Amino acid sequence: MKKIIITGGCGFIGSHIVEYFFHKYKESKIIVLDKITYAANVNNLINIKKSKRLKIIKKDILDFNILKYVTKKADLVIHAAAESHVDNSFQLNDDFVLTNVLGTKNVMQACKENKVKKIIHVSTDEIYGEIFKGSFNEKNRFNPSNPYSSSKAAAEMIVNGYIHSYNLPVIIVRANNIFGTRQHPEKLISGCCWSFIKNRKFTIHGKGIQKRTFLYVGDFCKALDVLIKKGKLYEAYNVGSTFEYKNIEIVKLIARINNKNLKKNIQYVKDRPFNDFRYSVNYSKLKKLGWKPKIKVEEKLLEINEWYINNIKRFNKRFE
Ligand SMILES: NC(=O)c1ccc[n+]([C@@H]2O[C@H](COP(=O)([O-])OP(=O)(O)OC[C@H]3O[C@@H](n4cnc5c(N)ncnc54)[C@H](O)[C@@H]3O)[C@@H](O)[C@H]2O)c1
Incomplete structure (x- = not known):
């Protein structure tokens, strides 16, 4: 692969994907197209930023002309750009529909016009909605339950249209909760590390008994690599783990690392308008290709917490 485009490559997951592909495919040039929203930081790519094999373009995927230009002669496009935070989506922020739906349409259209050889569309397990027992497989119906997951489900419908109408060579990846360094401190693990490091109380939605399975970002990058090599075009793959935790269990683990008394350092707040009790995906389709979390x-x-200690200043402006 000579030319790889990664949208959202300065964000949490995107930056790990960029690094992974940068080191794995040494003959490839990587172009990151990123609007650099509050959730992104070019310093997420600090270790490779100066390389001639990497180019960061600060542009919006709503700008079709730039997408058309950038995807010319691309061998692979990984589309990870999105508005990603469920809580923000409850404010009925138009960016969720604009970036996640219209932006995805632009990415697909540019790839179609430039006959890009392979496209990975990064979706989420939240498109299935909650499940109390068992796990969803790829054939289960969409049942999104918040504005974020609805916009991601709508994006998949757009992708599906391009697959069926134009045989666009896309593979859809539906991942469960991903964790690692560089995540904006608005999600469970990142937010909890940030709060305890700053000696703030961490707020927990409801009673903290919702369950989530967690996938390490490095395992996710490996899954993408397996799918690029062995995944079937035009199909969707769940990417997940069986490492399931209640939210409160994660908070307990982070409190222990930071020597915080749990009772004194958490504050329970009213739950979201709707908070899915549990998500879970069956990833046996991907497992058959030789991947497992x-x-x-x-x-x-420990490593993640340490990263927030070392980068705490980055987030001061937004949270103070
Ligand atoms: N975080 C998770 O647990 C998780 C789980 C499953 C799927 N996903 C999906 O993975 C992808 C990446 O998520 P993340 O957690 O890294 O999110 P993030 O918010 O950290 O990063 C999103 C990136 O997209 C960029 N972006 C946003 N709007 C843009 C626009 N209009 N044009 C160009 N760039 C834009 C941001 O600047 C940022 O770099 C998303 O598609 C998300 O839906 C995330």
Whole structure:
């Protein structure tokens, strides 16, 4: 692969994907197209930023002309740009529809016009909605339950249209909760590390008994690599783990690392308008291609917490 485009490559997951592909495919040039929203930071790519093999273009995927220009002769496009935070989506922020739906249409259209050879569309398990027992497979119906997941489900419908109408060579990836360094401190693990490091109380929605399975971002990058090599075009793949935790269990683990008394350092707040009780995906389709998740939350929490200690200033402006 000579030319790889990664949208949203300065965000949490996107930057890990960029680094992974940068090191794995040494013959490839990587172009990142990113609007650099509040959730992104070019310094997420600090270790490789100066390389001639990497180019960061600060542009919006709503700008079709730039997408058309950038995807020319691309061998692979990984579309990870999105508005990603469920809580923000409850404010009925138009960016969720604009970026996640219209932006995805632009990415697909540019890829179609430039006959891009392979496209990975990064979706989410939240398109299935909640499940109390068992796991969803790729054939289960969409049942999104918040504005974020609805916009991601709508994006998939757009992608589906391009697959069926034009045989656009897309593989859809539906991942469960992903964890690692560089996540904006608005999500469970990142927010909890940030609060305890700043000696703030961490707020928990409801009673903290919602369950989530967590996938390490490095395992996710490996899954993308397997799918690029062995995944079937035009199909969707769940990417997940069986490492399931209640929200409160994750908070307990982070409190222990930071020597915080749990009772004194958390504050329970009214739950979201709707908070899915549990998400879970069956990833046996991907497992058959030789991938499985390896890393549990406990194995990486110290490193993640350390990253927030070392980068705490980055977030001061937004949260003070
Ligand atoms: N975080 C998770 O647990 C998780 C789980 C499953 C799927 N996903 C999906 O993975 C992808 C990446 O999520 P993340 O957690 O890294 O999110 P993030 O918010 O950290 O990063 C999103 C990136 O997209 C960029 N972006 C936003 N709007 C843009 C626009 N209009 N034009 C160009 N760039 C734009 C941002 O600047 C940022 O760099 C998203 O598609 C998300 O839906 C995330």
